[in-house]
Amino acid sequence: MDAAAADRVRAALVERLGRESVVVSPEDRRLASADASRMFTDCLAVVRPKDEGEVVALVKAAHELGFTIVPRGAGTSPTGSAAAGAGQVVVDLSRMDRILAVDARDLVAEVEPGVLCGALQARCEEAGLFYPPDPASSRVSTLGGNVATGAGGLRAVKYGVTRDYVLGVRAVLGDGSILDVGGRALKSVVGYDLVRLMVGSEGTLGIFTKLTLKLLPKPESAETLVADFAAVDGAYRGADAVLAAGVLPRALEAMDGEVAAIVADYLGEAADPTLGSRLLVEVDGDREAAARDADRALAALKAAGATNARRAADPAEREKLWRGRRSISPAVYRASPAKKSEDLGVPRSKLGEAVAAIKAAGRAEGVRVIAYGHAGDANLHVNFLYDPAQSGAKERVARTIDRAMDVVLAAGGTISGEHGVGLKKLAAARREISPAALAIMRGVKNLFDPRGVLNPGKAVPAEEDLCAS
Amino acid sequence: MDAAAADRVRAALVERLGRESVVVSPEDRRLASADASRMFTDCLAVVRPKDEGEVVALVKAAHELGFTIVPRGAGTSPTGSAAAGAGQVVVDLSRMDRILAVDARDLVAEVEPGVLCGALQARCEEAGLFYPPDPASSRVSTLGGNVATGAGGLRAVKYGVTRDYVLGVRAVLGDGSILDVGGRALKSVVGYDLVRLMVGSEGTLGIFTKLTLKLLPKPESAETLVADFAAVDGAYRGADAVLAAGVLPRALEAMDGEVAAIVADYLGEAADPTLGSRLLVEVDGDREAAARDADRALAALKAAGATNARRAADPAEREKLWRGRRSISPAVYRASPAKKSEDLGVPRSKLGEAVAAIKAAGRAEGVRVIAYGHAGDANLHVNFLYDPAQSGAKERVARTIDRAMDVVLAAGGTISGEHGVGLKKLAAARREISPAALAIMRGVKNLFDPRGVLNPGKAVPAEEDLCAS
Numbered sequence: 001m002d003a004a005a006a007d008r009v010r011a012a013l014v015e016r017l018g019r020e021s022v023v024v025s026p027e028d029r030r031l032a033s034a035d036a037s038r039m040f041t042d043c044l045a046v047v048r049p050k051d052e053g054e055v056v057a058l059v060k061a062a063h064e065l066g067f068t069i070v071p072r073g074a075g076t077s078p079t080g081s082a083a084a085g086a087g088q089v090v091v092d093l094s095r096m097d098r099i100l101a102v103d104a105r106d107l108v109a110e111v112e113p114g115v116l117c118g119a120l121q122a123r124c125e126e127a128g129l130f131y132p133p134d135p136a137s138s139r140v141s142t143l144g145g146n147v148a149t150g151a152g153g154l155r156a157v158k159y160g161v162t163r164d165y166v167l168g169v170r171a172v173l174g175d176g177s178i179l180d181v182g183g184r185a186l187k188s189v190v191g192y193d194l195v196r197l198m199v200g201s202e203g204t205l206g207i208f209t210k211l212t213l214k215l216l217p218k219p220e221s222a223e224t225l226v227a228d229f230a231a232v233d234g235a236y237r238g239a240d241a242v243l244a245a246g247v248l249p250r251a252l253e254a255m256d257g258e259v260a261a262i263v264a265d266y267l268g269e270a271a272d273p274t275l276g277s278r279l280l281v282e283v284d285g286d287r288e289a290a291a292r293d294a295d296r297a298l299a300a301l302k303a304a305g306a307t308n309a310r311r312a313a314d315p316a317e318r319e320k321l322w323r324g325r326r327s328i329s330p331a332v333y334r335a336s337p338a339k340k341s342e343d344l345g346v347p348r349s350k351l352g353e354a355v356a357a358i359k360a361a362g363r364a365e366g367v368r369v370i371a372y373g374h375a376g377d378a379n380l381h382v383n384f385l386y387d388p389a390q391s392g393a394k395e396r397v398a399r400t401i402d403r404a405m406d407v408v409l410a411a412g413g414t415i416s417g418e419h420g421v422g423l424k425k426l427a428a429a430r431r432e433i434s435p436a437a438l439a440i441m442r443g444v445k446n447l448f449d450p451r452g453v454l455n456p457g458k459a460v461p462a463e464e465d466l467c468a469s
Numbered sequence: 470m471d472a473a474a475a476d477r478v479r480a481a482l483v484e485r486l487g488r489e490s491v492v493v494s495p496e497d498r499r500l501a502s503a504d505a506s507r508m509f510t511d512c513l514a515v516v517r518p519k520d521e522g523e524v525v526a527l528v529k530a531a532h533e534l535g536f537t538i539v540p541r542g543a544g545t546s547p548t549g550s551a552a553a554g555a556g557q558v559v560v561d562l563s564r565m566d567r568i569l570a571v572d573a574r575d576l577v578a579e580v581e582p583g584v585l586c587g588a589l590q591a592r593c594e595e596a597g598l599f600y601p602p603d604p605a606s607s608r609v610s611t612l613g614g615n616v617a618t619g620a621g622g623l624r625a626v627k628y629g630v631t632r633d634y635v636l637g638v639r640a641v642l643g644d645g646s647i648l649d650v651g652g653r654a655l656k657s658v659v660g661y662d663l664v665r666l667m668v669g670s671e672g673t674l675g676i677f678t679k680l681t682l683k684l685l686p687k688p689e690s691a692e693t694l695v696a697d698f699a700a701v702d703g704a705y706r707g708a709d710a711v712l713a714a715g716v717l718p719r720a721l722e723a724m725d726g727e728v729a730a731i732v733a734d735y736l737g738e739a740a741d742p743t744l745g746s747r748l749l750v751e752v753d754g755d756r757e758a759a760a761r762d763a764d765r766a767l768a769a770l771k772a773a774g775a776t777n778a779r780r781a782a783d784p785a786e787r788e789k790l791w792r793g794r795r796s797i798s799p800a801v802y803r804a805s806p807a808k809k810s811e812d813l814g815v816p817r818s819k820l821g822e823a824v825a826a827i828k829a830a831g832r833a834e835g836v837r838v839i840a841y842g843h844a845g846d847a848n849l850h851v852n853f854l855y856d857p858a859q860s861g862a863k864e865r866v867a868r869t870i871d872r873a874m875d876v877v878l879a880a881g882g883t884i885s886g887e888h889g890v891g892l893k894k895l896a897a898a899r900r901e902i903s904p905a906a907l908a909i910m911r912g913v914k915n916l917f918d919p920r921g922v923l924n925p926g927k928a929v930p931a932e933e934d935l936c937a938s
Contacts, residue, residue, distance in 0.1 A: 105709065105818035128715065150658040161656060163665075164633055179905050184816035186846040187630060188883035189619040189669045190890055191902045191929050192910045196632075196665035200658045217715045240574065246597065246686045246755075286715075289758035347653035349574035377655040414657035421659055433660045436648050440916050441661045447912040460660050 001044070001066075001087050009065045010045050013089070016057055021048050021095075032072060032090040037080035039423055043070065046090045052172065052209040058091055059176040059207070062453040070455055071203035073113065073145025076137045078341055079422025081149055081202040081458055091207060093144050100210070102127055107215045108167060108184050113144025113208040117151075120213070130218040132159035132250075135418075136326050144208045150200030152418030154325070157376030158250040158284075161418065163199045165214045171198060171206030174449025183212055197444065202420050202459035205448040222250070222284040223294040224318040227306035228275055232256060232359075233352040234305055235277035239375035240348075241304035242281060242297045249297065251282040252376030253325055259332070259372045263324050266331030279306075279375065280321055328372055328381075336368075336385035340397055342404060346413035348378040354407050358382055361403035365396040379417030405431060421459045430461040470513070470535075470556050478534050479514050482558070485526055490517050490564075501541060501559040506549035508892055512539065515559045521641065521678040527560055528645040528676070531922040539924055540672035542582065542614025545606045547810055548891025550618055550671040550927055560676060562613050569679070571596055576684045577636060577653050582613025582677040586620075589682070599687040601628035601719075604887075605795050613677045619669030621887030623794070626845030627719040627753075630887065632668045634683045640667060640675030643918025652681055666913065671889050671928035674917035691719070691753040692763040693787040696770040696778035697744055701725060701828075702821040703774055704746035708844035709817075710773035711750060711766045718766065720751040721845030722794055728801070728841045732793050735800030748775075748844065749790055797841055797850075805837075805854035809866055811873060815882035817847040823876050827851055830872035834865040848886030874900060890928045899930040 001009070010024045023032070023046040033040040044067055049055045062069050070084040072092045077083075084090045097114035102123050109120060109131065117131075117138040124131045135141055135153035145151070147169070152161045168182030182188065182195040198205055227238050235254035242249060255263075257275035264271035279301070283293035294311050301309040312318035332339055346354045355371050362369035362384065373380035384400055386393040405415055405428050415428040433441070441460045448454075470478070479493045492501070492515040502509040513536055518524045531538050539553040541561045546552075553559045566583035571592050578589060578600065586600075586607040593600045604610055604622035614620070616638070621630045637651030651657065651664040667674055696707050704723035711718060724732075726744035733740035748770070752762035763780050770778040781787040801808055815823045824840050831838030831853065842849040853869055855862040874884055874897050884897040902910070910929045917923075 103816075103818070104713070106816045107712070108816070150662070152656050152658075156656060160629070160633060163662070164629060173905070177905050179909070180903060181906050183881050183883075185814035185848075185881070185883040185886065186817065187621050187625060187814050187843075187848045187886040189621075189887055190883055190885050190894075190898050191906065192674075192913050193619070193632070193665050193669055194906055194909060196662050200662055205661075217712055217717050220715060243576070243686055244573070246689060248686050285754065285758060286761060288761060289754060292755060292757060345654035345656050347572075347575045347577070348655065349572070374656075379654075379656045412652050412654070414652075414654040414659055416659050417654065417656040418658055425659075429659050434649060436642070436646050437650050437660065437663055440648070440663060443916040444661050444913065447909050447916075 006044055009067060012065055013045055013061060016061055017047060017054055021050060021054055023048060032092055033084040035075040035077045035080060035082040037078055037083050037422060037424055039080040040083040041085045043084035043088045043090050046092055048092045048095045050095050055172045055207050055209055056176050059172055068453050068456050071207045073142030074140050076141045077149060077422055079419050079424045081420055081422040083423060099123055104129060106184050109213045109215055111143050111211050113142060113211060115143050117141055117143055117146055124215055125218055128218050130216045131213060132216060133162040133165055143211055147199055147208060147211055148203050149420040152379060154253060155250045156374060157252050158248050163196060166195055166199050167214050168212030169195050169198045169208060170210035171208050173206045174451060174454045179206060200420060203455040204445060204459045219284040221287040221290040222282055223290045224312040224321055225281040225294055225297055226321055227279045227301040227309035229305060230276045230307055232276045235279035236352045236375050238279045238301050238304045238306060241300040245296050245300040247283065247293045247297050249281050249283045251280065253280040254375035255372035256370050258370045259328055262335045263327050263331045266327055266334060280325055332383055337387040340384040340401060342382045342401060343416045343419040344382055344408045344413060345379040345417035346408055346411045350411040351378045354411050355380060357407045358404040362400050365400045367396050367400045423458060426461045475513055478536060481534055482514055482530060485530055486516060486523055490519060490523055492517060501561055502553040504544040504549060504551040505547045506552050506891060506893055508549040509552040510554045512553035512557045512559050515561055517561045517564045519564050524641045524676050524678055525645050528641055537922050537925050540676045542611030543609050545610045546618060546891055548888050548893045550889055550891040552892060568592055573598060575653050578682045578684055580612050580680050582611060582680060584612050586610055586612055586615055593684055594687055597687050599685045600682060601685060602631040602634055612680055616668055616677060616680055617672050618889040621848060623722060624719040625843060626721050627717050632665060635664055635668050636683050637681030638664050638667045638677060639679035640677050642675045643920060643923045648675060669889060672924040673914060673928045688753040690756040690759040691751055692759045693781040693790050694750040694763055694766055695790055696748045696775035698774060699745045699776055701745045704748035705821045705844055707748045707770050707773045707775060710769040714765050714769040716752060716762045716766050718750050718752045722749040723844035724841035725839050727839045728797055731804045732796050732800045735796055735803060749794060801852055806856040809853040809870060811851045811870060812885045812888040813851055813877045813882060814848040814886035815877055815880045819880040820847045823880050824849065826876045827873040831869050834869045836865050836869045892927060895930045
């Protein structure tokens with residue numbers, strides 16, 4: 001599309017949707033094109049719809065004016081799910097941010113897609129209710145984005161992932177029609193499960209306009225424990241020990257000692273140079289149950305060789321521990337000139353050996369590899385740190401990541417536990433998804449979006465990958 | 470297909486699959502054609518494959534010999550999901566009944582589809598593990614059937630339904646190819662969620678050959694409470710009160726006083742003629758937590774007006790209470806010359822008024838309506854009792870059920886919470902599923918089974934319903 005054509009599309013969008021909902025300045029277009037993947041070029045325009053009607057109008061305009069659409073929540077995707085480029089219009093759903101209902105009797109919430117996850121969590125807790133999914137980005141990421149990527153997070157061990165809390169989805173499909181599936185009934189098995197098919201579809205099947213989410217009664221109490229280990233795989237063995245003791249914590253978060261040191265530096269705290277790995281454990285229930293599970297978990301951690309296992313003394317220390325966990329991603333960004341991050345999952349029993357094999361591959365290539373994440377779910381964020389100014393560094397990282405994928409797939413694991421495929425993992429996804437499954441997925445895409453206007457090229461590898469990661 | 474052609478198909482099947490795996494006697498064909506829906510005619514033949522290779526051979530034979538296939542677990546479907554007819558071959562998966570793995574470290578089980586749900590539950594509990602889904606039929610129904618119908622059951626309040634425990638599915642598709650999706654990784658978001666798409670697809674998308682299921686550590690203890698109420702909606706208010714007290718029980722099962730009387734009669738016990746409704750509550754956790762939740766629930770039940778609320782004194786009484794619950798379905802079969810059963814779900818807050826409206830509709834038509842089921846999930850089994858010998862009885866029941874569907878759909882509910890659509894609910898499903906969703910579902914079917922050999926006419930209404938219920 002040449003500059004004159006782009007100007008004509010922008011003018012047509014303003015005419016159809018109004019100045020309030022269409023943003024065309026170069027700065028805004030640049031910002032809205034980028035997500036945490038850093039893969040983007042400037043998009044054509046940004047539409048910030050105030051309601052579903054404007055989303056429908058946008059999709060119809062895409063057909064008539066010849067552009068494609070990139071749905072966007074808060075742009076926290078590390079895989080490029082929300083990354084936009086030339087010829088694309090970003091639909092930024094942040095204005096559709098109303099919490100429509102938090103219903104204690106039905107145990108459901110109804111929200112627009114732009115509501116922040118943390119905002120719903122807070123509203124629920126005020127009402128004595130609980131929205132369990134808790135991506136590390138919950139304070140800044142939207143529920144629409146969480147559902148679109150099938151977000152996991154910190155509480156999945158006990159409570160499951162976002163997918164398990166989506167009861168209903170209302171969305172605008174690729175032809176501008178509305179699909180409204182599921183609702184406030186807590187169980188339903190009528191026809192195929194289109195609700196779950198939309199979860200994790202990364203904006204390629206529809207643009208959400210309303211989500212119905214399942215809630216639980218709020219647990220009375222939670223306790224956070226921290227355990228340090230001299231061995232780098234000590235935290236994984238600690239997680240095993242807690243589960244083997246019959247305790248089902250809501251969180252079991254591991255980090256390498258190196259990661260703890262990076263976070264300590266970022267937060268201006270002292271690091272422990274002898275630390276091999278650290279495990280955070282959070283248990284919940286009524287006050288006594290949480291306390292007793294904490295005792296049991298502590299005993300199990302000590303028996304598993306923790307050098308320092310203790311419970312957070314008060315809410316301030318608890319908050320501090322979780323702030324440390326949530327700071328890992330920004331801290332690592334600051335600690336290295338560049339990083340690649342992978343979001344790997346393996347069967348639980350394979351966690352320690354898989355991480356060790358990936359680190360060995362990094363050593364062989366001279367690439368620093370650090371790991372942290374959800375030990376309870378065996379879903380780790382493995383980061384590959386490098387300096388792009390060094391000759392050959394990118395190639396060495398690429399080879400190390402390729403080897404990491406070998407390790408994970410040979411272990412029966414997954415190339416993405418919770419971040420999705422986006423653009424960055426298309427090549428890896430092609431290794432995981434069988435040709436038979438891929439053919440069905442492409443057929444599904446065609447059912448929801450036959451003309452390919454919704455986030456084309458993301459989530460499901462095409463005949464040719466757009467990007468080889 | 471005439472008799473000679475049918476004989477030729479049977480002979481060809483025996484030739485391809487061997488005498489051990491092909492059953493053609495009229496008695497066996499009659500038995501294998503029927504499920505709990507009582508909707509069937511005699512099928513052409515029954516294949517009892519010993520392995521996946523025989524399932525593939527069967528599907529290829531279907532194409533070459535011109536028959537369609539009805540997958541069958543234990544045949545407990547009340548909707549006709551497993552009902553077969555002339556020109557169809559039943560694939561009875563009961564010989565593929567190996568538990569391939571119960572892995573405490575990975576927290577997964579791998580099973581063939583013919584394993585009984587109760588057999589896996591028992592094996593897990595021996596290993597200190599827990600497979601939470603617990604359909605009332607668990608002692609006789611298969612895991613393949615549970616997954617195929619997206620079975621719910623008694624523990625869904627706290628633990629969710631079968632869908633939430635399916636990590637991986639291996640299946641033979643309609644063209645005889647193998648689809649193998651998901652696996653032992655506890656979280657994965659790579660491509661569209663074909664695992665969940667297979668769950669609840671009622672054998673119309675593929676024939677399962679292996680299932681990977683998620684397990685939890687076994688809760689240390691469970692306590693069962695029973696509460697009686699004078700009012701017929703007392704049990705629903707009791708369930709509300711337990712949840713509002715912040716207790717999340719694993720089961721909250723309500724039954725009308727009439728249902729309790731039918732069960733008492735069936736079990737040879739004395740019935741309480743003053744009973745309006747009864748609620749069973751089961752809480753779990755460690756010993757102390759279960760005991761304390763039981764105390765809290767009891768207090769809440771008493772405050773909600775329970776006339777008699779108490780905990781089961783010992784395992785024998787607990788077992789007796791649950792035997793009563795599991796006996797409802799057979800007891801009602803014996804108590805009435807005929808019944809129709811619907812499996813309705815509504816938003817939790819609408820439960821009492823929906824049941825009252827359906828009972829009023831029954832009174833207006835002279836149809837006896839009784840209700841029981843999962844009050845915590847607002848998913849009730851509403852039974853319409855009648856005597857088919859009475860003139861007009863069937864028509865009066867049909868009108869009452871039609872009115873019940875009006876009530877449920879107007880309340881934002883579902884015409885099936887956990888039994889699925891099968892054949893019996895195709896007409897009702899057409900009222901719940903929007904035309905847009907229906908078009909996508911038909912497209913999905915076509916992707917998995919383009920020539921329509923797998924359980925045709927079930928689960929998703931066709932252009933014309935095969936059966937109007």
